[in-house]
Amino acid sequence: MDAAQESAISLSEVMASLNELKLFGKWSYRDVVVLDPSLKKYISLKPVIVPHTAGRHAHRRFGKAEVPIVERLINKMMRKMKNTGKKHLAYNIVKTAFDLIHIKTKDNPLQVLVRAIENAAPREETTRIVYGGIVYHVAVDISPMRRADLAIRHITEGSYLCSFRSVKPIEECLADEIIAAANYDSRSYAIQRKEEIERIALSSR
Numbered sequence: 001m002d003a004a005q006e007s008a009i010s011l012s013e014v015m016a017s018l019n020e021l022k023l024f025g026k027w028s029y030r031d032v033v034v035l036d037p038s039l040k041k042y043i044s045l046k047p048v049i050v051p052h053t054a055g056r057h058a059h060r061r062f063g064k065a066e067v068p069i070v071e072r073l074i075n076k077m078m079r080k081m082k083n084t085g086k087k088h089l090a091y092n093i094v095k096t097a098f099d100l101i102h103i104k105t106k107d108n109p110l111q112v113l114v115r116a117i118e119n120a121a122p123r124e125e126t127t128r129i130v131y132g133g134i135v136y137h138v139a140v141d142i143s144p145m146r147r148a149d150l151a152i153r154h155i156t157e158g159s160y161l162c163s164f165r166s167v168k169p170i171e172e173c174l175a176d177e178i179i180a181a182a183n184y185d186s187r188s189y190a191i192q193r194k195e196e197i198e199r200i201a202l203s204s205r
Contacts, residue, residue: 100175116181120190121147158189
């Protein structure tokens with residue numbers, strides 16, 4: 001066997017091992033699909049065990065699109081109150097929430113999260129235009145990157161509002177919010193915010 005064949009075999013073995021990587025050592029990436037064509041480039045499902053890229057995307061424009069979607073959720077969970085800057089705490093919250101999602105739905109939590117982001121991503125919003133000293137609100141389409149950002153933001157905001165001054169832990173609130181958004185349940189905070197944004201945009205056309 002020559003060197004070229006050996007390198008080809010080793011490369012195929014590496015690719016096979018990458019395909020077997022599981023998030024948190026539990027959840028497979030293999031059958032997870034993004035159905036929304038506009039979000040496919042911006043929901044990264046690159047196989048990783050620990051979703052932590054250490055900010056290596058920060059120096060590139062649109063580098064955020066290459067960050068694993070679960071890490072983006074973890075980063076958003078660090079943005080509020082006592083979780084600020086505590087990535088390990090946010091990591092454990094998301095990890096426990098994924099276990100609860102699997103217990104409640106019997107589905108792969110990764111697929112449930114992707115479905116929730118697709119459902120909670122608004123398609124239209126308003127922007128301010130100043131013309132002759134008068135401010136107008138005009139409806140505009142939302143870019144796919146911002147759609148994913150808003151969906152993740154609203155999912156995390158909903159989980160924090162649910163757990164604030166409540167006996168319900170943040171992990172359970174996050175799991176319930178993701179499940180509700182994935183089912184397009186009107187009780188989901190993310191779905192309510194999406195419909196509100198789109199309703200305001202519709203009236204501003």
